[in-house]
Structures are given as structure tokens and as C-alpha cells.
Amino acid sequence: xxxxxxxxxxxxxxxxxxxxxxxxxxxxxxxxxxxxxxxxxxxxxxxxxxxxxxxxxxxxxxxxxxxxxxxxxxxxxxxxxxxxxxxxxxxxxxxxxxxxxxxxxxxxxxxxxxxxxxxxxxxxxxxxxxxxxxxxxxxxxxxxxxxxxxxxxxxxxxxxxxxxxxxxxxxxxxxxxxxxxxxxxxxxxxxxxxxxxxxxxxxxxxxxxxxxxxxxxxxxxxxxxxxxxxxxxxxxxxxxxxxxxxxxxxxxxxxxxxxxxxxxxxxxxxxxxxxxxxxxxxxxxxxxxxxxxxxxxxxxxxxxxxxxxxxxxxxxxxxxxxxxxxxxxxxxxxxxxxxxxxxxxxxxxxxxxxxxxxxxxxxxxxxxxxxxxxxxxxxxxxxxxxxxxxxxxxxxxxxxxxxxxxxxxxxxxxxxxxxxxxxxxx
Numbered sequence: 001x002x003x004x005x006x007x008x009x010x011x012x013x014x015x016x017x018x019x020x021x022x023x024x025x026x027x028x029x030x031x032x033x034x035x036x037x038x039x040x041x042x043x044x045x046x047x048x049x050x051x052x053x054x055x056x057x058x059x060x061x062x063x064x065x066x067x068x069x070x071x072x073x074x075x076x077x078x079x080x081x082x083x084x085x086x087x088x089x090x091x092x093x094x095x096x097x098x099x100x101x102x103x104x105x106x107x108x109x110x111x112x113x114x115x116x117x118x119x120x121x122x123x124x125x126x127x128x129x130x131x132x133x134x135x136x137x138x139x140x141x142x143x144x145x146x147x148x149x150x151x152x153x154x155x156x157x158x159x160x161x162x163x164x165x166x167x168x169x170x171x172x173x174x175x176x177x178x179x180x181x182x183x184x185x186x187x188x189x190x191x192x193x194x195x196x197x198x199x200x201x202x203x204x205x206x207x208x209x210x211x212x213x214x215x216x217x218x219x220x221x222x223x224x225x226x227x228x229x230x231x232x233x234x235x236x237x238x239x240x241x242x243x244x245x246x247x248x249x250x251x252x253x254x255x256x257x258x259x260x261x262x263x264x265x266x267x268x269x270x271x272x273x274x275x276x277x278x279x280x281x282x283x284x285x286x287x288x289x290x291x292x293x294x295x296x297x298x299x300x301x302x303x304x305x306x307x308x309x310x311x312x313x314x315x316x317x318x319x320x321x322x323x324x325x326x327x328x329x330x331x332x333x334x335x336x337x338x339x340x341x342x343x344x345x346x347x348x349x350x351x352x353x354x355x356x357x358x359x360x361x362x363x364x365x366x367x368x369x370x371x372x373x374x375x376x377x378x379x380x381x382x383x384x385x386x387x388x389x390x391x392x393x394x395x396x397x398x399x400x401x402x403x404x405x406x407x408x409x410x411x412x413x414x415x416x417x418x419x420x421x422x423x424x425x426x
Contacts, residue, residue: 006210007189010182014165014193014200015175023169024193024200027081028141030073032134034085037066039131042093046124055101060090078168080145087144092131100129137288142194152188154178154204165202167191176202183208196299197292213360216318218425223318226412228372228405229325231339234309234348236405238413243309248298249342259291302344310351319362320352321416323372323408364416376400377410 016024038060045058063082067073073082100106106128107115114120124130134140145152145167153166154176164173182188186208193202226238233242249256266284313320327346331337356363366372373393374386381397386404393400393407400407417424 002209004209004211005207007205007207008183008210010180010204010206012165012179012202012204013177014202015177016200017175020170020174021200024195025141027077027143027169027193028195029136030077031081031085031143032136033070034063034066034073034082035089036133037069038085038089039133042089042131043124046130051124053101053105055097056093058093060086060093062086076169078143078145080168081143084144089131096129096131140194141196142192144190144192147187147189152191152204154182154188165191167193174202182206183210185209196296198289199293199296212358215360215362219318219362219420221417221424224321224413224416224420225313225317225319226321226372226409226414226416227313228408228412229323229345230405231336231343233405234343234345235322236403236409238406238409240403240406240409242405245305245343246301247339247342248301248305252294252298255294256291259287259294262287263291302342303347306344306348306351310348310355314352314355314359314361317361319364319416319420320356321364321366321412322349322352323370323412324365324368326368362416362420364419366412366415370411370415372408372411372415373404375407375411377402377407377414 041061042056042058046056063086067082107122107126108128111120111122111126115122125132148168151166151168151171155164155166155173157164157173157175163176163178165176166173182204183206186206188204188206190205191202192205193200195201227235228237230236230242232245232247234245236242263284266281266287270278270280270284325345327340331340353363355361371382374383375381376383376393376395376398378400379395379398381395383393383396386393391404393402393404395401
């Protein structure tokens with residue numbers, strides 16, 4: 001890729017016809033089948049070597065070794081359907097080797113409970129972090145296809161004013177709502193088709209020529225802002241203003257609980273088919289689609305809020321300073337994890353990163369050990385006895401009394417000003 005080119009993702013709604021929908025669903029199912037066969041092969045390998053921890057050196061076989069075993073995994077599907085399963089599986093092993101291989105073997109929470117209370121003997125499948133089987137009901141219904149010889153394109157629909165997405169095995173075109181134009185001179189490199197609830201979406205990875213704005217060299221200290229993470233508000237800034245995040249998952253929680261109960265009742269009423277497979281009723285499938293649509297709506301509302309909030313901050317300020325939180329560790333805590341997943345602070349931080357770069361603004365992450373919450377924003381004194389439950393900061397040196405998050409945001413702003421140094425101007 002040329003130096004002045006970048007890769008961006010563009011997400012659009014697609015509307016497959018009644019004839020195209022079963023073909024897409026078949027592709028999703030075949031991708032899941034190949035992935036699950038890879039996982040089963042890994043478990044067999046680990047059991048054969050009596051795996052006791054450490055790095056997994058597993059040679060991932062070609063997907064043809066799996067597709068040749070099943071007649072339905074034929075050439076009627078795009079070959080990238082099978083290749084995508086292999087890529088996802090390889091990425092899952094890589095993630096395990098990076099995050100878990102250097103630590104002693106850990107088991108899942110539910111397994112630890114069974115070991116302690118029921119005398120359960122764990123096996124390879126119970127190891128935390130290993131690739132796991134994808135469920136038809138809860139797994140991701142998607143696959144990714146790559147550009148080869150112009151087989152992915154978005155063209156004008158000759159029959160109306162709309163557009164068509166052409167991908168392998170769908171060269172007749174799938175109707176796409178192009179709510180924003182693709183970059184001029186861009187090249188579509190990948191397309192990920194997925195279903196969320198009853199809606200179909202496509203994410204296009206596009207390479208195109210782009211020059212970001214030059215970084216701002218002279219910055220007014222008033223144009224520097226610090227953002228301190230807040231569980232309920234998303235963040236509190238150095239001006240004392242909160243994001244006032246609506247907590248979209250909290251809004252749908254009662255409805256989600258009701259739908260979960262309904263699904264559980266219908267699942268218990270399912271019957272066994274002649275081949276021993278569970279047959280779910282149409283009401284179960286209908287309720288499952290409703291549940292997926294409810295969760296999708298909350299997800300889209302969250303993403304919309306975060307995009308608007310990050311846009312506003314990167315437009316109004318030349319430098320943004322945030323704290324370096326280990327979000328994965330925070331999410332393990334029962335009292336913190338639920339709100340963290342709801343407000344999406346990690347996603348918000350990622351949005352700030354690329355939007356600041358695009359606009360020539362400065363995005364600064366404070367040092368991991370910078371004690372923003374325990375320092376006094378007035379005198380710089382440290383309150384060593386501050387607890388997480390203390391929501392008001394009291395300085396033992398100068399007597400300052402300020403909201404904990406506001407005080408931390410002010411410290412982050414001063415940290416950023418100190419780093420910018422020569423770039424500041426009155």
C-alpha cells in the first residue's frame with residue numbers, strides 16, 4: 001500500500017432477497033462448522049500430548065482436510081468462507097499464546113465451582129482462554145471474503161436509484177443502502193457479511209489516498225482537556241462536566257430478562273428429532289430474533305453516543321488526556337465489569353485515538369503509574385489513604401475538597417500540559 005494511503009472500515013445495511021438469504025445463512029453455517037472442526041482437532045491434539053500448560057505449537061491444517069470430509073462443504077460456497085474459519089481459529093490460538101501461555105493453567109469460573117463443590121475432574125476443554133466451539137444460537141453469524149481480481153465491488157443498480165454489492169457467489173448483487181459514499185479512488189479489500197437479529201450488514205475494508213491534517217504545533221492550555229473514567233457517567237472532564245451516558249443496557253435490562261425467561265421456557269419445551277437433534281419451535285426462533293434485535297438496538301445506541309461524544313471532544317480541543325486503565329482487569333470485577341461493558345469506555349478511547357490523528361490533534365495516555373486520583377490538583381500533595389469508595393477528594397495538606405473524578409481529570413490535564421511543554425502558547 002502506498003505511503004499516503006490508509007485503510008478505513010465502512011459499515012452499511014444490506015437487503016438480500018428471499019432467494020439470497022438462505023445462501024447467506026448456509027455460508028454462515030458452513031463457516032461455523034469448519035471452525036468447530038478446527039477446535040475439535042485442537043482438543044484431540046492437546047489430549048494426545050497430555051497438555052499441562054505453556055505455549056501451544058499446533059500446526060493448523062488446510063481447510064480442505066475438513067471440507068473433504070463433508071459433502072455439504074462444497075464449492076457452492078465462496079472458498080473464503082472456509083479460509084475465514086481457519087484465520088479466526090489461528091487468531092484464537094495466537095491470542096491464547098499471548099495472554100495465557102506464560103501463566104499457570106486457569107479454569108473457567110463455572111468449572112472452578114464444580115471442582116470445589118462437586119469433585120469434578122477438569123479436562124482440556126475446561127481451560128480458560130482456549131478456542132471454544134461456536135454456537136448456532138449465540139455465535140457470530142458472519143464470514144469475510146477478500147478482494148481477488150475485482151470480485152468485490154459496489155455498483156449502481158440499473159433498475160432503480162440504489163446500489164448493489166457484488167461479492168463472490170453473489171455477482172447478481174445484493175441491495176445495499178449506501179448512506180455515505182465510499183472514498184474516491186478507494187479499493188475495497190475485504191467484505192464481512194453478518195447478520196444481527198433480523199438485519200444484515202456488511203463491513204467494507206477500503207484502502208484509499210488520505211492525508212491527515214498536520215499536527216497542531218502551538219497549543220493554548222485552555223484547549224487541553226483531561227478525561228477521567230467514571231462508571232456511571234463514562235467520564236468526567238477537567239471542566240467538571242460529565243458525559244451523562246444514558247446506560248443503554250440498563251434501559252433494556254428488564255426486557256432482556258423477560259425475553260431470557262421466555263427463551264428458557266421454549267427451550268425446555270423443545271423436542272428431539274429422528275436423528276437426535278433438538279428441534280426448536282417457530283415461537284422459540286421468533287423470540288430469539290426479538291432478543292437479538294433488542295440487544296442490537298442497545299449496541300447501536302451506545303456506538304452512536306460514543307461517536308458523537310468523541311467527535312465533539314476532538315473538534316473542541318487540541319489535546320485530550322486520558323488515564324491508562326487496564327480495562328480487561330476491571331471487567332473481571334463483578335461490581336465494575338457490568339457498567340464497564342455498558343458504557344464502552346475502551347471503544348470510546350479507540351475512537352478518540354483515530355479521530356484525533358485524523359484531525360491533527362494530540363491524544364495522550366497518561367503513564368500507567370501516574371496517581372491521578374490521589375494527587376491534589378491545587379497543591380500537588382498526595383492522599384495515600386484514598387479508597388475507591390471515597391467519591392470526594394480531601395487533601396490532607398491544603399484542605400481542598402473536590403469531587404474525586406473532577407480532581408483526577410484536572411491532574412490529567414496538568415500531566416498533558418507538562419508533556420506538551422514547548423508546544424504550549426499563551
